[in-house]
Amino acid sequence: MSKISIKDMNLWYGDFQALHGVSLEIPQNEITAFIGPSGCGKSTLIKSLNRMNDLVEGCRIEGDILLDGKDIYKSNTNVNTLRKDVGMVFQQPNPFPMSIYNNIAYGPRTHGVKDKKELDEIVEKSLRDAAIWDEVKDDLNKNALSISGGQQQRICIARALAVQPEVLLMDEPTSALDPISTAKIEELVTELKEKYTIVMVTHNMQQASRVSDHTAFFFNGYIIESGDTRKMFTNPKKKQTEDYISGRFG
Amino acid sequence: MEETQSKFTQKSQKRKFEQFGRTISFICIAFIVLVVLSILYFVISKGLSTFTTDGVSVIDFLFGNTWRPGEVGENGAPLVGALPMILGSFYVTLLSAVLATPFAIAAAIYMIEISPKNGKKILQPVIELLVGIPSVVYGFIGLTVIVPFIRNIFGGTGFGILSATMVLFVMILPTVTSMAVDALNAVPRHYREASLAMGGTRWQTIYKVVLRAATPGLLTAVVFGMARAFGEALAVQMVIGNAALVPTDLITPASTLTSILTMSMGNTVMGTLENNVLWSLATILLVMALFFNILTRWIGKKGAMKK
Numbered sequence: 001m002s003k004i005s006i007k008d009m010n011l012w013y014g015d016f017q018a019l020h021g022v023s024l025e026i027p028q029n030e031i032t033a034f035i036g037p038s039g040c041g042k043s044t045l046i047k048s049l050n051r052m053n054d055l056v057e058g059c060r061i062e063g064d065i066l067l068d069g070k071d072i073y074k075s076n077t078n079v080n081t082l083r084k085d086v087g088m089v090f091q092q093p094n095p096f097p098m099s100i101y102n103n104i105a106y107g108p109r110t111h112g113v114k115d116k117k118e119l120d121e122i123v124e125k126s127l128r129d130a131a132i133w134d135e136v137k138d139d140l141n142k143n144a145l146s147i148s149g150g151q152q153q154r155i156c157i158a159r160a161l162a163v164q165p166e167v168l169l170m171d172e173p174t175s176a177l178d179p180i181s182t183a184k185i186e187e188l189v190t191e192l193k194e195k196y197t198i199v200m201v202t203h204n205m206q207q208a209s210r211v212s213d214h215t216a217f218f219f220n221g222y223i224i225e226s227g228d229t230r231k232m233f234t235n236p237k238k239k240q241t242e243d244y245i246s247g248r249f250g
Numbered sequence: 251m252e253e254t255q256s257k258f259t260q261k262s263q264k265r266k267f268e269q270f271g272r273t274i275s276f277i278c279i280a281f282i283v284l285v286v287l288s289i290l291y292f293v294i295s296k297g298l299s300t301f302t303t304d305g306v307s308v309i310d311f312l313f314g315n316t317w318r319p320g321e322v323g324e325n326g327a328p329l330v331g332a333l334p335m336i337l338g339s340f341y342v343t344l345l346s347a348v349l350a351t352p353f354a355i356a357a358a359i360y361m362i363e364i365s366p367k368n369g370k371k372i373l374q375p376v377i378e379l380l381v382g383i384p385s386v387v388y389g390f391i392g393l394t395v396i397v398p399f400i401r402n403i404f405g406g407t408g409f410g411i412l413s414a415t416m417v418l419f420v421m422i423l424p425t426v427t428s429m430a431v432d433a434l435n436a437v438p439r440h441y442r443e444a445s446l447a448m449g450g451t452r453w454q455t456i457y458k459v460v461l462r463a464a465t466p467g468l469l470t471a472v473v474f475g476m477a478r479a480f481g482e483a484l485a486v487q488m489v490i491g492n493a494a495l496v497p498t499d500l501i502t503p504a505s506t507l508t509s510i511l512t513m514s515m516g517n518t519v520m521g522t523l524e525n526n527v528l529w530s531l532a533t534i535l536l537v538m539a540l541f542f543n544i545l546t547r548w549i550g551k552k553g554a555m556k557k
Contacts, residue, residue, distance in 0.1 A: 052447055084449035094440040097463050106458070107448040156444070163448055 003028040003167060003197040004049060009063030011044060013056065018044045020221045022063075026167075026214075031189060031198045033208035033229065036218030037249070042201045045218070046169050049199065050086040051079050067167070084111060087165035091172040093152035095144035095159070100127075100136055103144045103155055107163035122162050129195075130158035131188045150181025157188065161196075168192065170200040174207065186211050205245055209233045217241045290536070297533030300526040306330055311530060317494035317510070319524040330527045332507070334496045336534065339506040341411050341497060342486060343479045346418035350426050351472050355461075358430035363456050380424035389488035392417035397489055404501045409491030412500040417485050422475035429474055433467025434460060470546045477542035481535065483508035507531045 004026040011019040019041045026032045034042035047053045048065060051072065065072050072082055084107075095103050104123045105113075113119055123140070127133040132154040136147070144155050153173060160168060170189070174182040189198060189211055202208050208215055209229060216226035217240075225232060225241045236242040243249055261269075300306050306328055314331020321329050357377075361369030396416045401408030437460050445455040461468070491503020492513055505513075511531055518525040 050447060052443065055443075055446065080449040080451055082449075083447055088447040090440060090443065090447075092440060094438075094444045096441055096444065096459055106445070107450075110445075110448065110450045110454050110458070159444075160448065 001028050002026060003068065004199075005064075005066045005069075006045070007064040007066070009045075009048070009061065009065060011041075011048060011053070011062075012058075012060045014058040018221050019048075022221075022223050024216055024223060024226055026197065026199060028197050029193055029195075030213040031193050031200060031211055032214040032216065033212035034199070034201045034216050034218060035203075035205060035208050036244070038203075040218040041221040042216075042218045043171055046171055046199055046201050049167070049169055050083045050088055051077075052083075052088065054079065084163045085165055086167040086169060087160035087163065088169045088171070089153070089156050089160050089173050092176050093149055093156050095152050095155050097143065097145055099141045100144045100147075100155060101140040104159050104162050107159060111163060126158040126162040127155075129161050129192070130154045131184070131191070132158060148181070150177050150184060153177060153181065153185060154188065157185075157192075161192075165196065167197045167199065170198065172201050172203055175203055182207075205233075205247075217244060219244070293529060293532050293536055296526060296529035298530075300330070300523065300530045304328065304523045304526060306523075306527070311527070312336070315496045319514075319518075319527055328523055330523070330530075332527075332531060332534070334494045335505050335507045335510050335531065338411065338490070338497055338504045339480055339508070339538075341500075341504075342414045342418055342490070342506060343476050345411070345415040345500075346422055346479045347426075347472055347476045349415065349419045350423045350475055354423055354426035354430050354471065354475070355468060357427045358434050359456060359461075361431055362434040363452070363460065377424045377428055380420070381428070385421065385482060385485040386488075388417055388421050389485035392485060392489040400501060406501050407491060407503060408501075409489060409503045410499075410501045411490065411497055411504050413489040414486045414504075414506070415500070417489055418479045418482060421482060421485060422478050425478055426471045426475035429471030430464075430468055433464040433471060436467060437463045466549050466552060469549045473542055473546050473549065477539060480538055480542070481508065483512045487512050507535050511535075 002025040006022055006024045006026075009019060009022045010017065011022075022041075022045060024032075024045075034046060036042050044053065048061065049067075049072075053059045053061070061073060067082070067086065071077075096106060098106075101123055104126050105119045108119060108122050113122065124133065124137075127136065132151060135151060136142075136155075139147075144152065147155070153176075157168075157173075173189075174185050177185065186207065189200065192198060193213075200208075200212065212229045214227065215229045215232050217224045217232070217238075219240055225236060225238045232241065233245055236245060300311065301308055310327060311330055311332055313333050314329070315333045316323070316329045316331045317334055318329040323329050357373060361373050392413060396413050397408035399408070400410070400413050400416075404412075441459050441463055442455055445459045446452075450458070486506055487509035490505060490509055492505045492509050493503035494505045494510060495503070497504040511528055514524075515528055518528060
């Protein structure tokens with residue numbers, strides 16, 4: 001079952017067309033990976049899914065993106081609610097310069113949770129879900145910027161989970177991290193798919209093959225091929241896909 | 251072998267050149283330090299001679315509320331209480347900073363967060379222009395516009411702390427604003443993105459994330475504005491009325507350290523008590539300037555530690 005359907009979507013930054021006729025189904029409670037060389041449009045597409053592209057000047061979109069069957073680019077869409085439902089984790093760990101607790105509580109507070117007990121519960125649950133509770137439970141008042149990069153990234157995941165999203169977008173979440181932290185995040189992502197639909201941009205093909213259930217291969221703003229990860233990595237249908245995943249370019 | 255050895259032991263041309271450059275910059279720095287130290291020495295030694303040569307007690311000077319240099323009180327001690335000016339200086343500084351801060355932060359938010367285009371095109375040049383206007387012009391405008399305005403509303407002469415505050419408010423506003431702009435500009439983009447991506451509105455993002463992250467920078471901006479207000483002489487002197495009385499309200503003539511200094515310095519003879527106490531006032535100004543300087547450094551360090 002599709003959580004998100006992208007139908008014949010074109011996207012321009014000013015005069016430059018970054019996405020050409022992209023169509024893709026993103027299934028619920030599974031991990032979809034976007035792969036492709038730099039500048040191929042994979043980050044552009046993931047940022048369109050929670051309308052973060054709205055912040056880019058001159059960005060124009062045609063076509064439909066449906067979340068649970070509803071067009072998210074309709075004029076009456078509440079962008080803040082959309083972004084609450086479709087959470088995002090960025091490439092660089094970007095916790096706010098405040099305590100770990102306040103980082104996690106930021107989202108719920110923004111959406112109107114005031115009760116201290118309820119916030120405590122949300123913070124603990126989110127940190128547990130992000131598999132970092134045991135490491136930071138005694139340091140909740142510590143500044144989130146004082147912990148390691150890998151921990152910071154899991155704090156950011158916990159922060160995204162705290163507003164109870166349905167979809168989690170991850171834009172190269174491990175590219176700034178060391179191998180051990182990367183392994184932890186990958187493990188975490190596989191656990192998270194039970195509750196969330198996950199879309200992940202990655203530069204790292206091994207990561208895509210290890211973690212994802214579905215893969216879409218992007219090139220020059222087109223989706224060249226998409227489908228079941230195992231099938232695509234063992235038996236790509238297109239020549240370009242094969243060249244890319246076998247490391248001949250990219 | 252010998253040749254190589256000498257090549258490595260002898261100073262090369264480049265090394266000599268480098269040393270030359272280093273010497274020149276050292277001389278320049280030493281000169282600047284020397285100038286600053288001699289000014290400090292001169293002002294402070296002159297300022298202290300009020301207490302050493304003329305035997306005025308420090309307490310009487312700092313907390314005495316009668317300023318009539320040249321006259322002696324009932325107990326025979328000279329009447330050189332600087333409290334009226336010290337209070338006057340602090341009042342105008344604090345009031346103008348309190349008044350300017352919200353405007354400056356609001357303007358900075360507009361320029362960085364809300365409309366960077368208009369901000370750069372319209373506000374930026376206006377602010378730069380405001381910085382460049384000489385203080386005598388501000389004072390003149392204050393004298394012809396603000397003083398009569400206050401007189402019409404509150405009665406009295408119109409001179410006083412309120413008028414000085416208004417003039418200083420306009421004078422420090424551009425300084426505080428442009429520093430607040432720098433502070434907001436320095437907030438990394440990804441903080442904003444993280445907040446927006448969680449469904450925070452623009453206002454929530456500005457209020458809870460951007461302003462928070464920029465707090466040390468904003469405080470520094472305010473302190474810089476205060477330093478400027480504290481040290482401003484001419485414009486204040488033109489509108490405050492220059493009555494060396496402990497200020498009881500905002501609309502009667504008062505005075506500041508700087509205004510009394512500029513008023514009196516031409517009318518005293520070097521080496522007399524009347525002259526020395528002016529140097530004592532200057533010493534207070536100097537110490538305060540140092541204090542503001544240390545304060546901004548301290549805020550900067552605190553902010554850096556948090557990040």
